[in-house]
Amino acid sequence: METTGIAAASCLVLGIESSCDETAAAVVAGDRRILSNVVLSQLDEHRPYGGVVPEIAARAHVSHLDGLIRQALAEAGVGLSDLAAIAATAGPGLIGGVIVGLTTAKALALGSGKPLIGVNHLEGHALTPRLVSEVGFPYLLLLVSGGHCQLLAVEGVGRYRRLGTTIDDAVGEAFDKTAKLLGLGYPGGPAVEKAAEAGDPARFALPRPMIGRPGCDFSFSGLKTAVRETLAGLSQPVSAQDKADLAASFQAVVGAVMVDRTRRALALMPAGTPLVVAGGVAANRHLRARLEVLAGESGSPFVAPPLRLCTDNAAMIAWAGVEHFRAGHTDALDIKPRARWPLDPVAAAAGAKA
CATH class of the missing domain: 3.30.420.40 (ATPase, nucleotide binding domain)
Incomplete structure (x- = not known):
């Protein structure tokens, strides 16, 4: 009604x-x-x-x-x-x-x-x-936060069909852990995003978990481990530029994973289905930009709530x-x-x- x-x-x-x-x-x-x-x-x-x-x-x-x-x-x-x-x-x-x-x-x-x-x-x-737009049902939701990482077909109020989820850690948790490893402070998401602004995302070849695999599930525990091992292998003390480059490399990999998994989920939805991103990690401007490009390539409207x-x-x-x-x-x-x-x-x- x-x-x-x-x-x-x-x-x-x-x-x-x-x-x-x-x-x-x-x-x-x-x-x-x-x-x-x-x-x-x-x-x-x-x-x-x-x-x-x-x-x-x-x-x-x-x-x-x-x-x-x-x-x-x-x-x-x-x-x-x-x-x-x-x-x-x-x-x-x-x-x-x-x-x-x-x-x-x-x-x-x-x-x-x-x-x-x-x-x-x-x-x-x-x-x-x-609340912020006229988006109607159904739409594809990428829900990303400190405790959750899911792709959901939103078919109506109270009607949600999960297409993919994390098999281990949520992406927000990965951001927090990376920030802690790099000594960037808490909360980790904004800290990593800020450090990445001065970094080279191509410097470190971090693993890109689940990319290319069937399905729409996520995994981030291995990526967190790779960040820790990469950091341990750098000359000590670690410089501010090292931290910025590692933050940028981590953020770029997360973006690539999000795009790959979301592209697969979009393929399961009717053509032109809106792509919506929500949750705390949706405030990350790099991830929003990557997903907006994907939506454009897929012919899907892109909807993201304002950061607040x-x-x-x-x-x-x-x-x-x-x-x-x-x-x-x-x-x-x-x-x-x-x-x-x-x-x-x-x-x-x-x-x-x-």
Whole structure:
């Protein structure tokens, strides 16, 4: 069921996101207006550890979420009574954080009498392109983040068919590990991208995992090992130029792998199917450029959310809530938080990494 005009504008949904290390709240309207999108980053708390510490993340969500929700409602100029529904990430993610956000949403829904919608965090990323453009179903989604690397045929709200996934590590994890090896800091994705700007991508002949193989799956563990071994073989101390060249070589290989795997997935879709990229790694400008060229060569429209909507945020959760609310999908207050929640449970049951 689609809504238009006044009905769409009045379909306001509060979204809550707390699955990892961003605490976020947003209000989005059914006509695609983002009325507020408040994100509190926890980078400073986790940077000393070189990664996200689940207990620290959960405590930060508890401390800040209520205030962020009040701020999001105030910036949108609405109250709970104006909302059509309340949506919150119900998984997958760090279970402590997911519990904080979902429990808060349940309390708000119970107190206000508004419907509750438990959103799959991955679906938030998957549907974000429809928040920023008129892209229709079906489309091919390359979902790339710190915990996930998948190619999905998006056939409708709640209808996802996985064409390929990583058989070991996610690409975002590979970026973080490479940054740590090179001493570039945390988070790794932006650090590697920045270092690569001054590097020679052709200097180091790193392996290009899975390129040319049948299917659409990914693998990055061997590439991480190759980066470590290459770094160990350089004259010590390693120079800034060495680091830049290795970062550029790594990023170029990731781009080549993404293009090869995505080209195979496009071949499984109807001609002219839009190619969509989403998730935190989709903020990488080099990868976006490579994929845009591929889309052009394949005759497919290319859609990528603006950078601020690639990383975790609550606007994408609110929008997924809008999509589900329009379709008549709501949840009971006993919905359970999930640490794992594959978009395509059939593919996950077959044994591939979700």
